[in-house]
Amino acid sequence: MAGTITTLTICRTCRPEGAAADAEPAGSVLVRAVARAATDAAAVEVRAIACQSACSRACSATVAAAGKFSYVIGNLVPEDAADLVAFAEAHAAAVDGVPPWRSRPERIRKNTIARVPPPGADHPLVERLEPAGDA
């Protein structure tokens, strides 16, 4: 599934701890920065969301595509926009959604909160279990 579109979703309501309550949410600023950075990224579709439940690590973003691993990234600032788009492009290019280590910008590597395996798909990292009794 290399070459598919990756959805890059930015939380537009994220406010890092200590941010002024009456200021524009940092997440909204990040949304604009990412939209600009993604102008030429044909494989990346940018979306904004009202809360990704990753509030303690604001600002947050996710990358996802059908049948692939998805990723959650936190502690983001607007200056990370280009790195985020580069990571989303690497995700789009990776058959299973797991970009090679060298394709992950350092800021993204260091602030990866989690990766979610694709539902119902076989993958070398994942082992399917049968529900067990008391065995």
Place this chain on the structure above:
Amino acid sequence: MAGTITTLTICRTCRPEGAAADAEPAGSVLVRAVARAATDAAAVEVRAIACQSACSRACSATVAAAGKFSYVIGNLVPEDAADLVAFAEAHAAAVDGVPPWRSRPERIRKNTIARVPPPGADHPLVERLEPAGDA
């Protein structure tokens, strides 16, 4: 998409901070507990994975289904197995994968690390953005 199967994936290599390096990973214990707890959960498929990149909040689990929001849960212990399965069942029953608040066990609510919107799908929480120039 209510009534579909939800994949509940447990990290089997998770070791909470300070855990003995020569002991069985707590994640492996959690895998067994969840497999037992899911015996009668027809809508839940249990899988184990080698690392979900949520190591700082071990033990971790994810729930996912095609076209739905997925969730990442952390700080789990084997005693959370039944709550995890109940949450996965609520996820399977929710059309968009967002279980009603009352269907989320308290331990799961309090330890939700992130939710990932479904790629390429429309949802009231999500706004699609067009790549922008310098506008």
